[in-house]
Structure formats: structure tokens, C-alpha cells
Amino acid sequence: MLDEYLARIRARRNNIHRYRRLLKSNLSDVDRQFIERRLTEEQTALLSLSAETFPLAFSLPKGADMSAS
Numbered sequence: 001m002l003d004e005y006l007a008r009i010r011a012r013r014n015n016i017h018r019y020r021r022l023l024k025s026n027l028s029d030v031d032r033q034f035i036e037r038r039l040t041e042e043q044t045a046l047l048s049l050s051a052e053t054f055p056l057a058f059s060l061p062k063g064a065d066m067s068a069s
Contacts, residue, residue, distance in 0.1 A: 002053070005049065005052070005053040006053070008049055009046065009049055009050060009053065012042055012045055012046040012049060013046060015038075015042045016039060016042050016043060016046065019035050019038055019039040019042065020039065022035050023035055023036070023039070
């Protein structure tokens, strides 16, 4: 089951990368709007799927600096 979730996450992530690459190319306004909408949908779906797959969330203590690692 976890393998299926990871495959779905990987597919969403690949779609996001593809859409970002497309946005760097020369697109018509209509195409750009479509790609931006699809990118937003994929990002939302990835966040949802990630939260479903990895439901635990860890919070850092207030004032913790992660740049020191």
C-alpha cells in the first residue's frame, strides 16, 4: 500500500516539475493560464496526498534554527 502512495506522490511531483518547465517556455496567455491552474491543482493534490500518506507532523520548538545543520 505504501508503494502505491509513493508512486502517486512521485507522479504528482513529476507533473509539478513538468508544469514548471513549461511555464519557463514561450506560451500563449491561454496556455499559460491553463498550465498555472494545473500546477496549482497538482500542488494541492500533492499536499493532500502527502498528509494522507505521512499523517505525523513534527513541530520545532519556538525559535529553533534549522540552518545550523
